Amino acid sequence: MQRRTLIKTLTCLGVVSALPFLSATSFAASSHAVSVDDLPELTGELTLYLGRGEGGLYEDVLNAIKKRNPKLKLRIRRGPTAALANSIMAEAKAGVRQADLFWAVDSGTIGQIVGEGLAKELPSDLTSQLQSNFRFSNWAPISGRIRTLPYNPTRVSVDKIPDDIMALPDSDLSIAWAPAYASFQSFITAMRMLEGDKATTQWLKAMNKKAKKYAGELGVVMAVERGEVDLGLANHYYTLRLKSGKPDANLALAFSKNDAGCLVNVSGVLALSENKTASDFIRYLLSKEVQTYLSGEAYEIPLAGQLPPPTGIPSLTDISPPEIDLTKLADIRATLVLMRNAGVL
Amino acid sequence: MKNLSKYITKTAQSFLIITSFATFSVLANGDIGEHVNHLSDNIKKYEEEVNWLSTKVDGIVSTYQKSGAKAAHPDALMEHWEAVDFHGAIESNYVLIYASIWQGLYGVKGSIDKNSPIADVKAEQVKLERAFWQALGAVKMAAKFQDQGLLAKVKTTDEAPKNSLEALVVIDKNIHSVVAKYAEQLTDTATTMVHDTYLNLFEGVEGELIVLDANLVEDLEKDFNVTLPLAIKNNKSVDEVREIVTAMSKKLTKAKLLLENKAKTKKDVF
Numbered sequence: 001m002q003r004r005t006l007i008k009t010l011t012c013l014g015v016v017s018a019l020p021f022l023s024a025t026s027f028a029a030s031s032h033a034v035s036v037d038d039l040p041e042l043t044g045e046l047t048l049y050l051g052r053g054e055g056g057l058y059e060d061v062l063n064a065i066k067k068r069n070p071k072l073k074l075r076i077r078r079g080p081t082a083a084l085a086n087s088i089m090a091e092a093k094a095g096v097r098q099a100d101l102f103w104a105v106d107s108g109t110i111g112q113i114v115g116e117g118l119a120k121e122l123p124s125d126l127t128s129q130l131q132s133n134f135r136f137s138n139w140a141p142i143s144g145r146i147r148t149l150p151y152n153p154t155r156v157s158v159d160k161i162p163d164d165i166m167a168l169p170d171s172d173l174s175i176a177w178a179p180a181y182a183s184f185q186s187f188i189t190a191m192r193m194l195e196g197d198k199a200t201t202q203w204l205k206a207m208n209k210k211a212k213k214y215a216g217e218l219g220v221v222m223a224v225e226r227g228e229v230d231l232g233l234a235n236h237y238y239t240l241r242l243k244s245g246k247p248d249a250n251l252a253l254a255f256s257k258n259d260a261g262c263l264v265n266v267s268g269v270l271a272l273s274e275n276k277t278a279s280d281f282i283r284y285l286l287s288k289e290v291q292t293y294l295s296g297e298a299y300e301i302p303l304a305g306q307l308p309p310p311t312g313i314p315s316l317t318d319i320s321p322p323e324i325d326l327t328k329l330a331d332i333r334a335t336l337v338l339m340r341n342a343g344v345l
Numbered sequence: 346m347k348n349l350s351k352y353i354t355k356t357a358q359s360f361l362i363i364t365s366f367a368t369f370s371v372l373a374n375g376d377i378g379e380h381v382n383h384l385s386d387n388i389k390k391y392e393e394e395v396n397w398l399s400t401k402v403d404g405i406v407s408t409y410q411k412s413g414a415k416a417a418h419p420d421a422l423m424e425h426w427e428a429v430d431f432h433g434a435i436e437s438n439y440v441l442i443y444a445s446i447w448q449g450l451y452g453v454k455g456s457i458d459k460n461s462p463i464a465d466v467k468a469e470q471v472k473l474e475r476a477f478w479q480a481l482g483a484v485k486m487a488a489k490f491q492d493q494g495l496l497a498k499v500k501t502t503d504e505a506p507k508n509s510l511e512a513l514v515v516i517d518k519n520i521h522s523v524v525a526k527y528a529e530q531l532t533d534t535a536t537t538m539v540h541d542t543y544l545n546l547f548e549g550v551e552g553e554l555i556v557l558d559a560n561l562v563e564d565l566e567k568d569f570n571v572t573l574p575l576a577i578k579n580n581k582s583v584d585e586v587r588e589i590v591t592a593m594s595k596k597l598t599k600a601k602l603l604l605e606n607k608a609k610t611k612k613d614v615f
Contacts, residue, residue: 056508064614215570216548241552245559293614
């Protein structure tokens with residue numbers, strides 16, 4: 001069953017509102033990206049906690065928003081996403097709120113804040129700008145990335161690559177992975193949710209016997225391209241970036257189906273204060289211009305409106321990501337324990 | 346004299362390169378003290394400390410010559426070095442020579458521990474003395490730059506880099522500190538620094554960089570994940586580790602130029 005079908009069905013049954021994190025809204029409306037020309041001017045003061053990611057591209061976006069809105073005084077606190085989330089929760093416990101907005105590089109961290117009940121409801125006309133399966137009442141996904149199987153076509157043909165991620169350890173393929181990498185750990189969290197801890201542990205142990213370990217996922221993709229291995233596990237954009245810098249690179253992308261292997265994870269933003277300027281600020285992040293910029297420069301997948309994905313990957317409607325509540329990817333601690341017990345970390 | 350002048354010029358050039366490229370922050374073991382932001386006021390004290398250190402090293406070597414390794418107590422070399430404020434002044438301003446000092450300290454200590462002939466110990470002592478005086482020269486020069494407002498204030502906490510160019514500055518600083526920590530024989534710390542610098546900083550830069558020069562990224566990937574950690578693991582000499590870091594630093598400079606050029610043609614968000 002496709003995710004959107006499931007959610008529509010759940011909505012009809014009144015189940016969605018019972019799901020603590022999903023809280024989907026207005027699924028019937030078609031999404032559309034709004035131009036910044038149609039957005040209100042931002043005025044007043046805002047404090048944004050910005051999780052590190054994508055080099056300076058998020059900074060470029062923020063600088064452009066500041067330049068366009070000279071009456072906005074934007075204070076930014078930067079740091080690792082998880083550390084900022086901890087600060088937000090600690091501040092809330094102490095009865096102080098420093099941040100109006102939190103822009104995080106992964107949905108799991110968003111889930112932590114949402115789970116604490118700290119995220120404020122967003123206007124439905126804002127969330128309806130997002131593609132239907134990325135609409136949430138109290139946070140807004142900004143851009144997406146897909147888990148992929150980059151492979152070297154000079155070493156292996158696509159028909160030899162299983163479309164079931166759980167079957168990968170049983171294949172004859174040589175494999176590269178980066179288990180210490182945060183996106184990989186979110187992928188394992190998704191696998192735990194979908195397949196259970198026992199099956200995930202077995203998968204990790206079997207993979208650990210055959211996979212070659214790399215520190216980061218660009219390293220994985222480069223190893224595939226060099227022909228050190230047949231195939232790797234990595235977010236989609238590393239392949240697109242390498243192909244951009246090296247157009248003749250021996251690299252192609254394969255996708256598994258309906259499992260954690262093709263998880264679509266997102267960066268996202270939430271408002272911590274009920275403040276019109278804060279929600280209007282989010283509108284800028286969902287604007288056609290920002291979405292196009294992040295897609296063009298960072299190869300991330302636009303999630304507002306019907307903007308095309310970066311060249312080189314299929315549209316989200318042509319792949320079959322699993323049915324996952326993205327905010328539950330926050331359960332990273334249990335994943336790390338499981339990975340350690342499996343001897344992977 | 347000509348050689349000395351050449352050395353000072355070279356040091357000054359290196360220093361300028363480093364200061365123009367690096368934003369310094371605290372990496373010392375413990376509190377380095379506010380004195381590092383007032384170098385001129387403290388130069389006299391640093392000079393006295395270097396002279397004191399020199400005397401102490403000389404005393405340890407003389408004791409070794411007269412009474413052997415046990416009586417010399419060469420571990421005191423490190424204790425003396427860590428006791429002086431000059432330690433923080435050089436670490437926060439010129440980590441390259443800071444590493445040489447540690448290399449020199451362990452050179453003297455190692456040769457005494459091995460009961461080496463006194464001529465060998467004295468050869469190591471000369472290298473250490475040279476590093477002390479080079480360091481004092483570098484701090485004096487840093488003091489001048491600081492007085493002219495050309496030196497960034499030493500920070501007591503690290504700030505997250507705002508973009509890839511700022512990240513490259515921190516990466517370059519960190520890998521030079523890896524040499525220093527390796528010279529201090531803090532092997533685990535050095536290895537962790539390499540790993541953390543890769544995962545927390547370089548990994549965020551390389552996505553942007555690979556579009557511009559895939560081979561350069563591939564080289565640096567190998568340096569971070571294979572060449573440098575392997576050299577540390579295999580107990581290569583400090584000079585060999587420094588050589589790897591110097592080569593990496595050149596690649597980072599190239600990366601910086603590529604990103605700067607790209608920034609000029611970057612399209613606007615709106």
